[in-house]
Amino acid sequence: MEASSTKSSPLLNKHIPIVTRSVKGKFRNFKTAVMLVAYSVYFLLPWLPWTRNSAADQAVMFDLGTRRFFIFDLIVYPQDIFWLAMLLFIAAALLFFTTGLIGRAWCGYFCFQTLWSDLFIWIEHRLQGERPARLRLQKQPWNAEKIAKVGGSHALMVLISFWTAVTFAAYFSYAPDFVRALFMGEAASAGYITVLVLTITTYFAGGVAREHICTMACPYARFQGVMYEADTLAVSYDKRRGEGTAGRALPVAGLKTRDERQASGHGDCIDCGFCVQVCPTGIDIRDGLQYQCISCGLCIDACNNIMDSVGYPRGLIRYDSERNLASDAPHKPRLEWRRFKVWGYALALIVASGLLFYNIGTRSDTEVSVQQVRQPLFVMLSDGSFRNRYQIHIVNKTEHDEVYTILVRGISPESLDLGNIPEIRVRAGKSLTINAKVDLSQEVAARTSNFEFVIQPSGQNTEPLLLEANFNSKRDF
Ligand code: SF4
Ligand code: SF4
Numbered sequence: 001m002e003a004s005s006t007k008s009s010p011l012l013n014k015h016i017p018i019v020t021r022s023v024k025g026k027f028r029n030f031k032t033a034v035m036l037v038a039y040s041v042y043f044l045l046p047w048l049p050w051t052r053n054s055a056a057d058q059a060v061m062f063d064l065g066t067r068r069f070f071i072f073d074l075i076v077y078p079q080d081i082f083w084l085a086m087l088l089f090i091a092a093a094l095l096f097f098t099t100g101l102i103g104r105a106w107c108g109y110f111c112f113q114t115l116w117s118d119l120f121i122w123i124e125h126r127l128q129g130e131r132p133a134r135l136r137l138q139k140q141p142w143n144a145e146k147i148a149k150v151g152g153s154h155a156l157m158v159l160i161s162f163w164t165a166v167t168f169a170a171y172f173s174y175a176p177d178f179v180r181a182l183f184m185g186e187a188a189s190a191g192y193i194t195v196l197v198l199t200i201t202t203y204f205a206g207g208v209a210r211e212h213i214c215t216m217a218c219p220y221a222r223f224q225g226v227m228y229e230a231d232t233l234a235v236s237y238d239k240r241r242g243e244g245t246a247g248r249a250l251p252v253a254g255l256k257t258r259d260e261r262q263a264s265g266h267g268d269c270i271d272c273g274f275c276v277q278v279c280p281t282g283i284d285i286r287d288g289l290q291y292q293c294i295s296c297g298l299c300i301d302a303c304n305n306i307m308d309s310v311g312y313p314r315g316l317i318r319y320d321s322e323r324n325l326a327s328d329a330p331h332k333p334r335l336e337w338r339r340f341k342v343w344g345y346a347l348a349l350i351v352a353s354g355l356l357f358y359n360i361g362t363r364s365d366t367e368v369s370v371q372q373v374r375q376p377l378f379v380m381l382s383d384g385s386f387r388n389r390y391q392i393h394i395v396n397k398t399e400h401d402e403v404y405t406i407l408v409r410g411i412s413p414e415s416l417d418l419g420n421i422p423e424i425r426v427r428a429g430k431s432l433t434i435n436a437k438v439d440l441s442q443e444v445a446a447r448t449s450n451f452e453f454v455i456q457p458s459g460q461n462t463e464p465l466l467l468e469a470n471f472n473s474k475r476d477f
Contacts (some may be wrong), residue, residue: 002277018211018282019138021131021274022120025301025332034109035118045164046170053399054428056174068429074360075429077397079367084219086356093352095220097345100320101335107220108296111222113213116164116206117280120157131277157207158199167200183434211281213367215292222291230323235295237286237317238325242269248286253311258312266397268312275299285317319432366402367395368455370467379474386445386473392434392453406434408464410451415439438471445473 015320050059050072063071064467069076077082098105098299106112128134128149138148169191170178181187182195205213214221228234242248257262258268269286276284281292285299303317320333327449336342373389396402404424408416416426417437440448453467 008105010299010301016282017175019131019250020136020280020281021126021277021307022304023274023278023298025298025304027297027301031109031118031296031298035115037250038110038201040114043167046167046175055399056177058174058309061169061174062172065428067469075397075399077367077429078394080363082359083356084291086352086359090352090356092351093345093348096227097342097349099224100229100232100339100342100345101337102295103228104293104295107294111294113205113218114280114294114296116160117210119160120153120210121280122368124162125152127156137470154207158203159208161202162199164400165195169194169338170200180339202460208476209306210377212291214281214294221294224291228289229339229341230337231321233333233335234289234319235285235293235297236289236320236322236325237269237275238315238320239286240325241267242316244266245363256310267308268316270306271308272306274302274306278302285455289322299371328423339460344404361373365396365398365459365462366404366455366465367397367456368465368467370453370469371394372470381439385439386471387437388471388473390438390469392436392437392455393469394424394426394434395431396428398431398459399408399428401425401427405455405456405458406436407454408438408451409454411438411440411444411471438469440471440473442473445471447475 007212021412045060046058048059049057050070051057052070055061055066055068055070056061057437058070060070063070095106110362119236123133137149140146166179169182172178172194173191178187180190184193209217222346244262244265244267246269247267248269249255249261249266251270253262255266257314261267275286276282276299278301279285280296280298281294283292287292297319300319303313307314307316318333320330321336322448324330324333369392371391371393379386379387392406394404400424404416404426406416406424415438417439418434419437421434424432424434436453438451448471450468453469454464455467456462456464
């Protein structure tokens, strides 16, 4: 008994490559539109010029050398790490929000894995033909035709993967210079390693592993279940309508019209298998919601086309909720947004986005901080006065060099000693640390526990920045 069950359930099933059929319909069109927009943005953005004073004229550039990210007119510094944290939070909240409403919309239409797999499948379709031709090609022995078609497809995929990798690397340096240096053999080794690694991974993920990335590597497929609710819209097969009481059946003689099928208890599914043939993950949606389903909607298009051809109403496979499908009187599928979870995610999204935009909008062009030197905390000078030392850190976040004046408030101006610095000039995008000494007589030190540094940028209409500082003297002991 045991032996036979082991035999019939091998630990590893033989991998059968998925050869998808192409399909026409509104979800296919939407996917194509998203793909065109996403590719245009990704591949063209590094080449978009943008006038800058202090860096290369590139609209979007992540300059690791100067530790600045340029996003059009916005310059992001390492000190703006809060923005990254907020962005990650917003991305997570958006994912939960959309998944709660319409399932895995991200996976089906926007995920990089989907976009690149889709493009590579399209290449196979163009070079090797429609599904039956590709299946034939798979079975035939290797000959000139097979080598040309299969080899040509993969060569094109490698080429696209290579340009994908080059484009990615071009976001991290001035694109025209980087590409020229890359082909002249003059780029930094990090550039070549990045391009090599990304070419291999892109080709492997989109051209070879494909659905296995979604079903085996991506953690999102595994925990999506916790985000689904009974009211979540998901790609679903209307089992009641498709199976009837006698199950699905081919449209053979006597079972062609809906009336004939209903009279014999059969449902609307004519068991053509088109919904399975177009599925990029190779599943049968008629078996119910599965973690492998990326919600791409292609099976909806396929089934709708079949329904049109046999003259039955569309929507046997559709976006619908579990609750509606199970109800005695199903209504037209609709977004059920009046739910506690959806409102919670929406609120989190609004608050986080508001905070992020407020923070970006109100960021100062200069960032300053002060740290008191604590070793020693103070020294007593020969005339009995006390000296405290400070390090003032200034970050110039503008695109031009800036000159700063440092003053004190709450103590006399003469007590501040900045050394022999003719002027405090900080280059665009750079930072500078100034060593400052503050000397107070015994009497003043006795009644002074804190004061303020005033940092005044030289630019017109710039507000001074105030930094509170402690003053320590012997009286503290
Ligand atoms: S079952 Fe349908 S929606 Fe799900 S992945 Fe397959 S084709 Fe896409
Ligand atoms: S495409 Fe529609 S009719 Fe054809 S097998 Fe799938 S569910 Fe049935």
